[in-house]
Amino acid sequence: MKIVHAFDDVRSVSDGRVGLVPTMGFLHEGHLSLIEAAKSQNETVVVSVFVNPLQFNEDSDLDEYPRDLDRDALLCETAGADVVFAPDVSHMYPSKQRATVTVGCVAEGMEGAHRPGHFAGVATVVAKLLAGVRPDNAYFGRKDAQQLAVVTTMARDLAFPTRISGLTTVRESDGLALASRNVRLDPDLRGSALKLSEALFDAADAFEAGHRAAESLVHIAMDRLVVGRDLQVDYVEVARAEDAGPIATIDTESFLALAARVGGVRLIDNVHLDPDTGIADRGNRLSGPSILYGGS
């Protein structure tokens, strides 16, 4: 496996079909599932590791975002990646970044409403990765469901010949969706954090029992979220999977998403709802502790 720091080097060490897994590093089993999917469909698997300043709203969140490239490289190699692309900020943004990619209404609700500029930062950096790496396939987690809609819209509308895949959420054994930020949850906060997935599972049960009214599913989830000192809910909403637009009656693939601050840590989660099959995708659970906590 090669570790490179420049776009030119990524392209020169890639051949055959190229699968890209964009990450901000500090990898967990969710990322590893993307790398494994990429491995099965491409000759070259590139994992990008870049904490993108453009998509952070708060300097403190950017500063506190966990980073460990040695750890990430080892995990990538074990998972079968061929290339780790770890550019410096000065390589990704060599001069004042003037070009910005926006995706209109797809970025307006939910995360977009609570994190102004966040999705312009995401769309712009992913456009750069698609332009500079030229992958055939790129893999994202469904945990960031609106981000997946933003990236899919961006890639389609800018005519990138890259197929975008969204893969199911990976959860810790207690149900908490894997996120690099989970390492910042102390044990006291973890009980509150679990309310998020429990709320979504309640709504998923109702969906599978036949509920199709978005408002009803939102209420079911809200009932589980005790808004207290440690849990501050930003939103609970149902949106179409394709464009993250609002939907009243679930008649196309959708997701029920929520975001909350648990202590000082902002967490998001969702369940994917498919009315054709009647199944709610609750994600996959690990059987033991995540590698986030020092396991392997």
Next chain:
Amino acid sequence: MKIVHAFDDVRSVSDGRVGLVPTMGFLHEGHLSLIEAAKSQNETVVVSVFVNPLQFNEDSDLDEYPRDLDRDALLCETAGADVVFAPDVSHMYPSKQRATVTVGCVAEGMEGAHRPGHFAGVATVVAKLLAGVRPDNAYFGRKDAQQLAVVTTMARDLAFPTRISGLTTVRESDGLALASRNVRLDPDLRGSALKLSEALFDAADAFEAGHRAAESLVHIAMDRLVVGRDLQVDYVEVARAEDAGPIATIDTESFLALAARVGGVRLIDNVHLDPDTGIADRGNRLSGPSILYGGS
């Protein structure tokens, strides 16, 4: 030479280094000079022919824009192009276009100020061409100097590995900069239109005589522009070549640009000013009538 209508087909018929010449069709000798440059530097030369609705401000201008694909294909073949890419509007914009590329201050002055949204349309469609065609090189005319700055900024900031080249303006034998819209100038208007290049040449002479104050060059050009019934000046300005930003004393590559409506036809023109060599690039003149008027 092949004529194709889909991005997938462009990539599948391209090999070796690929040079792209983006055009809106109704080709003239300016375009042919870009095709010839591309021919000398690439194995595959792709000419795109697409009148991009996104970059037009006025429906009447879009409707009246001249189109003749048979004529363009013949000229491309004669000039040595390998592929003509002529997508339908429904291929370029298969669904509501939500992704937009903007380039900040590079697009704010001059044309950007007079044509709101124009450069977002240009930056977006050229991003699509770079993403979908994946060229090694792309060629643009210096006649659209601010557009060249917009495209160069977009390609650099989005990490496209495409080298952007700007080639000198080609002029009719009387000095009028070649533009597909010239076919809409009746003989009465042509005399007024000639004032534009004459004004720029006066300023170019002054630059080569040592003038470096932008304001002074603007005044020299303005003196030649008789603002009358047939000639309505939008602006005369000096800007840096790199980012189209304002400049007071010309100490880096710049251009003196102007725009005016001549009768119902809006024309733009500029001279490129290089303080290192002391030379003003006035472009190249044809020795006879342009192919725009039925020559060959």
